[in-house]
Amino acid sequence: MAFPTARHDHSACIQAALDAAEQECRRRGARLTDTRRIVLELVWESHRPVGAYALLESLGKLGRSAAPPTVYRALDFLLAHGLIHRVASRNGFIGCPHPGHAHGGQILLCTQCGMAAELDDPALDQEIVNSAARLGFSVNRQTIEVEGLCPVCRAQRNSEEEQNYVA
Amino acid sequence: MAFPTARHDHSACIQAALDAAEQECRRRGARLTDTRRIVLELVWESHRPVGAYALLESLGKLGRSAAPPTVYRALDFLLAHGLIHRVASRNGFIGCPHPGHAHGGQILLCTQCGMAAELDDPALDQEIVNSAARLGFSVNRQTIEVEGLCPVCRAQRNSEEEQNYVA
DNA sequence: GGAGGATACGTTATAACATAACGAAACGAA
DNA sequence: TTCGTTTCGTTATGTTATAACGTATCCTCC
Ligand SMILES: [Zn+2]
Ligand SMILES: [Zn+2]
Ligand SMILES: [Zn+2]
Ligand SMILES: [Zn+2]
Secondary structure, three states: OOOOOOOOOHHHHHHHHHHHHHHHHHHHOOOOOHHHHHHHHHHOOOOOOEOHHHHHHHHHHOOOOOOHHHHHHHHHHHHHOOOEEEEHHHOEEEEOOOOOOOOOEEEEEEOOOOOEEEOOOHHHHHHHHHHHHOOOOEEEEEEEEEEEEOHHHHHHHHHHHHHHHHO | OOOOOOOOOHHHHHHHHHHHHHHHHHHHOOOOOHHHHHHHHHHOOOOOOEOHHHHHHHHHHOOOOOOHHHHHHHHHHHHHOOOEEEEHHHOEEEEOOOOOOOOOOEEEEEOOOOOEEEOOOHHHHHHHHHHHHOOOOEEEEEEEEEEEEOHHHHHHHHHHHHHHHHO
8 A cells, every 4th residue: 555646547546446435335235326426536536635515615516516414424424334534633534445344544644745545554453452452441443643744745855955955 | 551440539630730731831931821721620620532612611610711712722732732632533632641751642532431541652653653664654743542442331341241141 | 006114315504613813911031 | 111922812704513304215015
């Protein structure tokens, strides 16, 4: 699960996500209605967390004006079936690149470019469960959101520092 | 750092937090004003995350009615000096039991009783940094919020299950 | 193919959380 | 005391999320 680069074939990301959603919903006997599919598609417009009200606006631009509950209901559905993750620290939502395979979200957030990626490290998961167990606490769900610099922005910053050093 | 039990000497918790805050602010040359100290005290009224507007209401009951910015400013101060943590998944705030010693919040949240505790496991911290580094991502700040059952609620649930089994 | 329950949706209103902007007051060093 | 800095009060507004209720659609069973 690499960090998304600036120029990758993103339409492929979207297509893969929609296909996976279709399949996962069939498997679960859940109905992926028009609204839900379109909201999922809009969430996938970028690899950045999207707010509910931004989605609402996007819907409007597609000629599908709606009120907040419509979007929140679609988001609730997508969350419930593991097709998206909530990014609590940003009040946003992001598409899950590998639904079906159950996992809490481990999300990397670049403070520079805003891009997000999933970490999805089972060892990390396990370390949390073990560490919590030492306090007698049994884990149900994890929210892990890590801020920092993505590879691209890090490279960029380094080259800027060289510039400053020369100057 | 054990999970807070139902009956512990909580006034001692509050006192310790206030003392630590006093000391930490002196060390940093920061001004722990009346408003700030009182808000900190109110955050510590329980071991559950508290919302800004709940604090606002509490302030009112103390005869110190205020507007939202007053509370948010105090919270910003307390956050900036590591005296409280923000619980993003609950839009709430919780007192930090060991300020000064720099750390991102690793927070355990009981879905049954609402109590919170800090995990503060350096190995976990390190695992995240390492895991992220494998993707070329450099970490700045972590938000770790873990939902589950605290020891007390777990014991309770187990005994309930026994009841059901007998019946 | 119609009856009836379950699921999904539209709509209005409102709750809950957070910040912008500006002036007055308190503080602290010179 | 003077002046700059920090803190605070206040008004207004922005942003995120949900309650409540009726309607439409779907799906199953008869
Ligand atoms: Zn992509
Ligand atoms: Zn970046
Ligand atoms: Zn306590
Ligand atoms: Zn509990």
